[in-house]
Amino acid sequence: MAKNVLETPKVGPEQIENLFEDAYLGLRKFFLLKYCLQYNVFELLEKPKTFEEIAVWFEEQGFKPNNNLLESILDALIQFGLVKVYHTSYNSENVVYKSTEIAKTYLSPNSEFSKIDSLAPFFTYGERANRWINLEETLKSGELKTEEGSFFPDIIKRMAIDCRAGELKLTIDYLKHFEDIKNAKSILDVAGGHGLYGIALSYLNEDSKCKVFDLPEVCEETKKYIEEYGSDRVSTVAGNFFTDNFIDTLDDSNSEGYDLIFSSYNPGGKNPAVIDKICEATALNGIFANKQAFPENIGKKYATKKAFDGIDWNMFSFTGTKKEKVCYTFENSLTLDGYVSYLEEKGFEILGIFSVEDKKSLNSDKNHHHAVKKHHYSNIKTGNHIVVAKKIRE
Ligand SMILES: C[S@@+](CC[C@H](N)C(=O)[O-])C[C@H]1O[C@@H](n2cnc3c(N)ncnc32)[C@H](O)[C@@H]1O
Incomplete structure (x- = not known):
């Protein structure tokens, strides 16, 4: 026909x-x-x-x-x-x-807040963009192996710029509503990197002392920020949270534990083994405030971005920290719901959950499980949340 x-x-x-x-x-x-x-x-x-x-x-x-x-x-x-x-x-x-x-x-480049280094993929993620341009080669050669000790000192410089553009202040403005945080005298900023969160937290109480815990190579960079901001109540502790314990960083002034342990975008922050070590080093009635990406909350509107971020994420691997398939998740990472339940099992009471992107608290009705569930359906791009928990039982 x-x-x-x-x-x-x-x-x-x-x-x-x-x-x-x-x-x-x-x-x-x-x-x-x-x-x-x-x-x-x-x-x-x-x-x-x-x-x-x-x-x-x-x-x-x-x-x-x-x-x-x-x-x-x-x-x-x-x-x-x-x-x-x-x-x-x-x-x-x-x-x-x-x-x-x-x-x-x-x-x-002249601006104090210049994001050039953190934004321009060709300057900072040079290899990442090149991996896309030569996608065929990339897929043939397998993922790029990255040594944490050489990767993070650079990343934290970008993160320092990024957080100074607003997220640092937003985080502190939220945290300072909690009396226990304002009164904290001994503070540990776990995987603090640049240490700017630890420095800002130390401003809340002039009797406080803060230690920034991070990999030895990163601590050398942290010291420069501490000097730049003249923070003589902030110091560094070099270590690896997979192999070291936070209780070993306690001293005579806080032998019972830290009043406040803070952590932001810490690759181990959703890992039960690292959380256990944090719980162990928190004083009774002390606070653990953790800011993390929980990508399961990313809304449908950003599903394409999430899929592409997933490709980037799986194009490289760390030598020491095993990743999961989903962007910003590592081996044994907990979901937000799983994280909240885990902390409750460990003797913590959840005082607050804050959506960084929406700049709003999700549990003003004190029913955080319900609030988090409802939130799943909204237009969330990053899934970044701060969870504030108080240790109420040993
Ligand atoms: C994504 S950065 C976050 C930096 C900073 N807290 C912020 O939110 O801007 C992750 C930090 O975790 C640190 N880190 C990664 N693995 C670590 C480990 N095994 N032990 C200690 N710190 C680690 C890195 O060096 C880096 O400073």
């Missing part, structure tokens, strides 16, 4: 077309941002520049003059909200280009 020219497939092509269109748009966005960061475009535009001045700069960098192309690049940056364009006076045809406040704050 002859083919019918009017015959169409059962499903339209739009989904496939959009998929490729979105992917190509993402690719172009990525490379344009990479270029801009590499050539410090947002620093260049900290002061307003005319198009002619930008064109001169462009040529000086060794790029072939092409005003239409340059103008298109600037248009794309305006669409991103990173550059703005405006007339300098009512009677002038001339416009100038300037970095927006957000670009100046986070994307200029």
Whole structure:
């Protein structure tokens, strides 16, 4: 039978077309941002520049003059909200280009809050982006083995920048509502990395002392932050929470345990064996406050991101810490519900659960199980929560 020219497939092509269109748009966005960061475009535009001045700069960098192309690049940056364009006076045809406040704050290398090192995948996750570009090679060569002692000293520099942009203050603002936290005199920041959480917690009580526990290589970096922020009540303890015990870090001033053990995004923070050691080192009536990613709470809206983060996560492995398949989970990691139950079994009372992303407390009704369940269905992107628990029984 002859083919019918009017015959169409059962499903339209739009989904496939959009998929490729979105992917190509993402690719172009990525490379344009990479270029801009590499050539410090947002620093260049900290002061307003005319198009002619930008064109001169462009040529000086060794790029072939092409005003239409340059103008298109600037248009794309305006669409991103990173550059703005405006007339300098009512009677002038001339416009100038300037970095927006957000670009100046986070994307200029001069800014105290510059996120360049933490955001730009090519600078910081160089290997990660390259692994995507050479995906075929990556899949052939197997996952990249990463030594914790060399990986974390770099990561914590990025995390210090990230948390100073807001999460550090948000966390402390939440924690300081708890009297027991405000009154804590002996504090341990487990896997504290840069130590900024420990430093900020020590501000809450001027009689407090805080120890930041981390791997020896990381503690060398922590000391620099302690010095930078002039925190003479904060010190470091080098160790490995898989092989060392926190009770061995107690001293004469708190031989019964810490008043407060805090931990943030600690790879062992959801591991029962590490939690056991934390419980053991918490004083009776002391607090354990733990901020963790619980990815099972990530909402449907972010399912694609979660799937892709999962690919990244499984492209590398640590030498000492065994990972699970789901991003930010390690061997034996507990879910949020499992974590809460585990702490209760260990003699802790849950005082608070806080969704970092929503900036809200989930258990104001004191029924945290119910609150957490209800929360599962909301539009959660990261699943990051702080759980505050008090040791009420030995
Ligand atoms: C993701 S960073 C979190 C840093 C900081 N707490 C924050 O939230 O910004 C994880 C930290 O855990 C530390 N860490 C990883 N494995 C460890 C281990 N086995 N013993 C002690 N610290 C460890 C790392 O060195 C790093 O500082």
